[in-house]
Amino acid sequence: MLTTLRPLVALLLGLTLPLSDVPGPDPDPGFETITEEDVLADLTFLASPELEGRDSPSPGLRKAAAYISERLAAAGFGGAGEDGSFLVPFEASLPDPVVEACALAVDGSDETFVFGEHFVPVWLTGGEATGEAVVLGFGIDSDEDKYDDITGDVQGRIAVILDGEPRHRRKFDGPELSSAADLYAKLESLGEAGVAGVIVARRPEADSGRHSKRDAPPAADTSGAKLSFRHTWAFWNGERPQPPRPAGFPVLEVTLATAEVLTGIDLATLAAKADKSAKPPRPVETGRTLTMSARWEDRPLRIDNVVGVLRGSDPELADEYIVIGAHYDHIGVDARGRIGPGADDNASGVAGLLETAEALGKHPPRRSVLACAFAAEEDGLVGSRELCANPPVPAEHMVTMLNMDMIGRGETKEVAVLGVTKNPTLDKVLDDARTFLPTKIKKIVTRQGLELFERSDHYSFHRVGVPSLFFFEGLPISNNEDYHTWRDTLDKVDIDKVTRTTRLVFSTAWILANRDERAPEPRR
Numbered sequence: 473m474l475t476t477l478r479p480l481v482a483l484l485l486g487l488t489l490p491l492s493d494v495p496g497p498d499p500d501p502g503f504e505t506i507t508e509e510d511v512l513a514d515l516t517f518l519a520s521p522e523l524e525g526r527d528s529p530s531p532g533l534r535k536a537a538a539y540i541s542e543r544l545a546a547a548g549f550g551g552a553g554e555d556g557s558f559l560v561p562f563e564a565s566l567p568d569p570v571v572e573a574c575a576l577a578v579d580g581s582d583e584t585f586v587f588g589e590h591f592v593p594v595w596l597t598g599g600e601a602t603g604e605a606v607v608l609g610f611g612i613d614s615d616e617d618k619y620d621d622i623t624g625d626v627q628g629r630i631a632v633i634l635d636g637e638p639r640h641r642r643k644f645d646g647p648e649l650s651s652a653a654d655l656y657a658k659l660e661s662l663g664e665a666g667v668a669g670v671i672v673a674r675r676p677e678a679d680s681g682r683h684s685k686r687d688a689p690p691a692a693d694t695s696g697a698k699l700s701f702r703h704t705w706a707f708w709n710g711e712r713p714q715p716p717r718p719a720g721f722p723v724l725e726v727t728l729a730t731a732e733v734l735t736g737i738d739l740a741t742l743a744a745k746a747d748k749s750a751k752p753p754r755p756v757e758t759g760r761t762l763t764m765s766a767r768w769e770d771r772p773l774r775i776d777n778v779v780g781v782l783r784g785s786d787p788e789l790a791d792e793y794i795v796i797g798a799h800y801d802h803i804g805v806d807a808r809g810r811i812g813p814g815a816d817d818n819a820s821g822v823a824g825l826l827e828t829a830e831a832l833g834k835h836p837p838r839r840s841v842l843a844c845a846f847a848a849e850e851d852g853l854v855g856s857r858e859l860c861a862n863p864p865v866p867a868e869h870m871v872t873m874l875n876m877d878m879i880g881r882g883e884t885k886e887v888a889v890l891g892v893t894k895n896p897t898l899d900k901v902l903d904d905a906r907t908f909l910p911t912k913i914k915k916i917v918t919r920q921g922l923e924l925f926e927r928s929d930h931y932s933f934h935r936v937g938v939p940s941l942f943f944f945e946g947l948p949i950s951n952n953e954d955y956h957t958w959r960d961t962l963d964k965v966d967i968d969k970v971t972r973t974t975r976l977v978f979s980t981a982w983i984l985a986n987r988d989e990r991a992p993e994p995r996r
């Protein structure tokens with residue numbers, strides 16, 4: 473109804489018809505599928521603690537990739553990877569544990585401990601050690617907090633410590649983790665005390681009520697270790713300006729249950745007592761000797777971009793592509809064990825990508841559509857650069873690239889779009905897209921924050937000559953104190969704004985995918 477009315481209204485008002493040159497089927501059925509409900513469901517899953525901050529690569533990232541693949545398939549897209557897979561892999565040289573060189577045993581016991589199930593090595597630590605195990609509380613030595621777990625002679629011993637800090641209501645800044653919980657600060661103190669090795673027991677999460685009941689069902693993934701590697705430093709903002717220093721001894725992270733088997737000590741109760749009293753427990757001799765080892769090596773690791781293709785409806789234009797994209801990775805977990813949920817950065821953009829794909833799939837436009845979720849953006853646009861170096865379709869066939877990165881904060885009715893200074897003809901397209909369907913976007917800011925143009929994945933496409941636009945919330949990053957911290961949570965995302973921005977992206981994609989001409993090459 474809307475579509476048939478539109479030209480009539482325009483004629484009556486004597487207006488020009490900006491979209492009269494946009495043939496193709498009716499966009500409305502697709503447009504109507506872009507809903508706040510769907511956006512919220514995507515965001516809830518992608519920003520959930522289960523995905524552990526979507527570091528590249530990690531089990532959490534693989535779960536996100538499986539989810540995105542499913543959503544694209546349901547939208548009618550085919551996989552752009554080998555054998556119809558949505559995963560388009562590339563390799564990056566990164567530290568990787570050498571499984572056969574990582575081990576844990578209790579002397580004189582035939583109990584076996586399995587890599588990934590019972591223990592994982594901690595990054596930046598390595599070597600071999602044998603020593604008598606002693607439980608040293610949380611392994612904290614903090615003058616500031618007047619709290620010292622490292623007492624007595626621990627030279628040559630294996631220290632067994634709990635991760636984090638006592639969960640006390642006031643001490644250590646109450647419910648938030650303080651700097652005393654920093655694992656590498658602990659390892660430095662323990663190293664100075666002369667320990668030969670350290671076992672870190674990971675406690676189950678405190679029940680903070682943060683876990684949403686609305687989680688979309690996670691796609692099954694059993695390929696990752698049960699205990700994933702949680703400590704990453706992909707551009708965390710805040711307390712730690714420098715990456716941590718390597719420890720000269722092996723450190724293994726274990727589950728609390730494994731630590732209890734190793735030591736024969738009820739560590740849950742010991743921890744609960746410290747939670748209550750905020751006093752360091754006395755060192756506990758275990759009477760057991762542990763042997764342990766850890767080793768890391770830089771190796772080429774597989775990381776996946778997720779790419780889907782929707783075939784265009786016009787045989788003459790179907791070999792040309794509109795690219796829509798958003799990065800789906802984030803910054804992992806910090807040294808205090810805090811997850812960076814990356815709700816705004818960039819679960820919001822991925823929700824926009826999936827909703828745009830779904831809408832386009834309802835009624836494929838004349839040109840084909842390439843939907844790309846990029847990995848390793850937070851490591852320096854690595855995923856998009858790799859995709860542009862080995863593109864699933866030639867770059868000359870890519871008509872325009874539309875990227876969404878951080879689209880969930882700031883003014884609800886405003887969107888910032890960068891790239892029109894490089895592609896002046898797209899200014900008019902954006903204007904048309906804003907009003908062509910009821911996007912409810914009142915203002916598009918195109919000439920502020922131009923320095924951000926190099927900071928997200930569209931830039932990789934721009935560099936290979938593809939006209940590219942970058943949709944983002946417009947909030948200066950310096951004003952966003954939650955950017956790249958554990959505070960980038962779902963409750964701070966404006967779902968209405970994500971939905972409006974997505975509608976604008978869909979309308980823009982629709983016009984570009986259906987009109988006769990294509991935009992000229994970008995200005996460099």
Ligand SMILES: [Zn+2]
Nearest residue numbers: 817818850956
């Ligand atoms: Zn980021």
